[in-house]
Amino acid sequence: MDELPRFTAIPRGKVSAIATTLEMRTRPALRPEPQGLPGAVVDLGAVLPPAYLALYRRVGADHLWFSRLYMDEAELGALLARETTALFAYRVAGEDLGLLEMDFSEAGVCEIKYFGVAAALQGTGAARRLMNHAVRTAFDRGVGRLWLHTNTLDHPKALDFYRRTGFAAIAQEIEIADDPRLRGVLPREAAPQVPIFE
Numbered sequence: 768m769d770e771l772p773r774f775t776a777i778p779r780g781k782v783s784a785i786a787t788t789l790e791m792r793t794r795p796a797l798r799p800e801p802q803g804l805p806g807a808v809v810d811l812g813a814v815l816p817p818a819y820l821a822l823y824r825r826v827g828a829d830h831l832w833f834s835r836l837y838m839d840e841a842e843l844g845a846l847l848a849r850e851t852t853a854l855f856a857y858r859v860a861g862e863d864l865g866l867l868e869m870d871f872s873e874a875g876v877c878e879i880k881y882f883g884v885a886a887a888l889q890g891t892g893a894a895r896r897l898m899n900h901a902v903r904t905a906f907d908r909g910v911g912r913l914w915l916h917t918n919t920l921d922h923p924k925a926l927d928f929y930r931r932t933g934f935a936a937i938a939q940e941i942e943i944a945d946d947p948r949l950r951g952v953l954p955r956e957a958a959p960q961v962p963i964f965e
Contacts, residue, residue, distance in 0.1 A: 782946045878913075882901065
């Protein structure tokens with residue numbers, strides 16, 4: 768077995784994370800949701816890029832989500848409008864505070880591209896309700912595999928949350944990317960727990 772270096776220097780201007788791929792191959796029992804939990808999962812339908820990006824930032828800035836922020840509006844609009852893209856929000860009192868983006872472009876497979884709730888909803892059970900919706904939606908469409916990535920920039924309890932939902936971890940990769948705060952697509956104060964190396 769080839770020996771890998773224990774430490775690898777990350778160039779300045781970059782962020783790095785360990786990305787974990789998780790999957791489920793059979794429909795699990797859905798986890799119970801708290802009684803009286805406010806809010807509901809709503810289908811975003813043909814959402815336009817500006818509204819989508821506002822929600823994407825609201826949910827993902829604390830975890831340095833960036834890939835959709837680099838797309839031009841026409842490219843993003845085409846992706847959002849695909850029949851194989853399913854978009855949902857977690858809405859509370861008229862405000863969207865959670866995002867679920869699902870990709871059904873591969874036959875028999877669904878990838879959860881983006882999943883999360885804003886900080887105000889973390890720990891309330893809203894993420895559980897949103898994930899239950901994802902599991903139902905995927906398996907009601909007859910998929911044989913539901914999968915996603917998470918990484919160490921996500922919420923510290925994310926990996927455990929996915930495992931308790933029924934996902935199994937199957938692979939890991941090291942992810943290195945330009946720091947989106949230095950590229951100007953996220954404010955410098957986003958994700959203060961992640962140092963900026965200029």
